[in-house]
Amino acid sequence: MGRLHGEGGERWYTSASSRNTIELHRLLLLIMIGSGACWALRARERRDWTSWLGAQLLLAILVQISAELYLLGHGNNHALFNVYVPMEFGLLLAMSYTFMHSRRERMVVLCAAWPFALAYLWELLHYGTFDRFVSTSFICGGFTLVAIYAYLLVRAVDRSSRPLSRTPVFWVFAGMVVYFAASAPIVGLLHYLNGLDKEVAASLFVINQVLAMVRYVAVGTGLCLLVNGDDRW
């Protein structure tokens, strides 16, 4: 029985659900690559925030491919995601930092890194292993990112003078808020569910995969909308 982490979390599957799960995993990878292609196509429209987003996309694609390889080797890829989660959090936090203009906002963003860092350290020390997925840290970081990106989303909506459907940052921020807010319960109860029934846990983790797809489609849409140096709010 293989054991696999998907992007931004993990999934377990048995022979019964493995085929669908692998297909979803590959579809997510394709969507991520599509978003990465959007980013590359808009290379001339680069901003501070797109550099951070590009780095996060590249990292996510590499991790997703590595997770696929782990799947083939039937290995436990928790360690891979335990490295990815803080990096993703850091990159997304850095991206949000580029939108903060006042000293107070920047201080808040810098302070927001601490709960995640403490939760991450506590989890590693408490369980004493790197092979157990850091779900508490993921939730902690997720809620931090939801708060920050919800703030940015409200600000973007408030300042944008054109239709939101043509505002790049609206799509990016909305994608982040939807994904990190809705994936928390699944990822939070992952260990509990896995302990009870691995197959049901894997089935439920499909929700996380779908949310990740929504996120990367939104991010890709936002990047595609970056045209002619125009990313006014």
Added chain:
Amino acid sequence: MVNMNVVIVLVVVTLVILLLVGLFVLLLVMGHNRRNRHRAELAEVAVQHAEEVRQVEQEVLAQTMAEVGRDLHDNIGQLLTATRMGLNRIIGQREEPHATEVKATLDRTIAEVRRLSRTLNTDRWSEQDLGQAIAAECERVHHTTGLPVLFERTGVASFQSADRKLVLYRIFQELLNNALKHAGASRIDVSLEHAPVLRLTVSDDGKGFTPASSTSGQGLANIHRRAALIGYHCDLVSGPGQGTRISIHEP
């Protein structure tokens, strides 16, 4: 086996969170759309207000000019006519070269005052044809200065309000005056096209200027302001040694 209640709760909680996030985003979008509509309404009101202000300005301008025109005709014109009659009585039938010159100058002054009072009178513009007025002015300038001022008219005149014709005529006068005063031109061309849109163009073969230069700013701004009064646009093509071409046209 996993407790099905836990699974159901988990799915429901996720759906509720998704719903709440979706509602949050939806409310933001709706608020944004409402605000944008409000902004558009405000912009529309501002445009209407500006249009009303322009109309009032135009009416005040027309009334003032009509008043000045009437005063010129009724007061100064009468005084000049009385002066001419008095002069005739004093001189009588004597043939004095100086007296003849003074009479001729006085006649020209009376004619100028009449012409000026006519152009200032907006009531007359409701009947007067813009092309004919421009042609007459070109002819007058040609006779006065000796400079070729060629007028060309194309198309059939459509209805223009008296105010609009007056503003266009004033712009034309200012353009002509600028060409005479500053361009050092050997020829001035004036054209009035009626189709597809009304377009009045004044061009000269003078020394030209750099449109962005500060010295050209005031006169051009005045022309732009006058054109904007009737909702017209102003195009300028000029350069040092290349003459000047200015078009006033409907949008």
